[in-house]
Amino acid sequence: MLKKFFSLLSLVVLLFLSACSVTPTVDKEQLTEETRVGRFAVLAFDKREGVNKDAVQGGFVWRDFGTNLELDLTNPLGNTLARVEVSDFQSVLINSAGQRLVAPSPDDLVARALDGRPLPVSGIRYWVRGELMPTVTATAVERDHQGRLLSGEQNGWQITLSEYDAKGPTRLHLLRNETAERITVRLSVDH
Secondary structure (H helix, E strand, O other): OHHHHHHHHHOOOOOOOOOOOOOOOOOHHHOOOOEEEEEEEEEEEEOOOOEEEEEEEEEEEEEEOOOOEEEEEEOOOOOEEEEEEEOOOOEEEEEOOOOEEEEOOHHHHHHHHHOOOOOOHHHHHHHOOOOOOOOOOEEEEEEOOOOOEEEEEEOOEEEEEEEEOOOOEEEEEEEEEOOOEEEEEEEEEOO
16 A cells, blocks of 8 residues: 555656656646646665665646645556645545545655655645745755756755746656665656
8 A cells, every 4th residue: 555655646746757658638728827747757766775666657737726736647558546636734645546645735645655755745846847945945056047947956855957848847857865765756747
């Protein structure tokens, strides 16, 4: 069950891209300034054993409405795995069987689902727009000649953003080096 939740939450986020992953389809009427659609891959590498512990990939539909956020996660074939709903008061993960996991915040939701394994839930909301988290110190920040965020370190994550469109970066590479494991998250935004 824990591995299943890891797979579902790993989407949020956020990601080793595979050419065989299907980008979810979204009606053109649903594509707004707040919507991002693409593919993700997450890899957790065990440094002690020198092997990949967990890997998951699929597609995502990200809808950010300011105080509310919805994230639909799909497997590489396009079937819905889960929906994550975030509001000011709670975060909910609903899997394809209708089971719900509830927590007061996205970070608490990840902690409950993954026994404390870090994933950049709070950060992705900003990084997907090419911004830094406003209340967390960032270091090693690099920007391009247009002032767009290219890289930096924030909240324990090394962030690399590239290939900007009008909404933000279309390629996000996130890396976290822990003592025992290295977590890599990649997002590729198609719409």
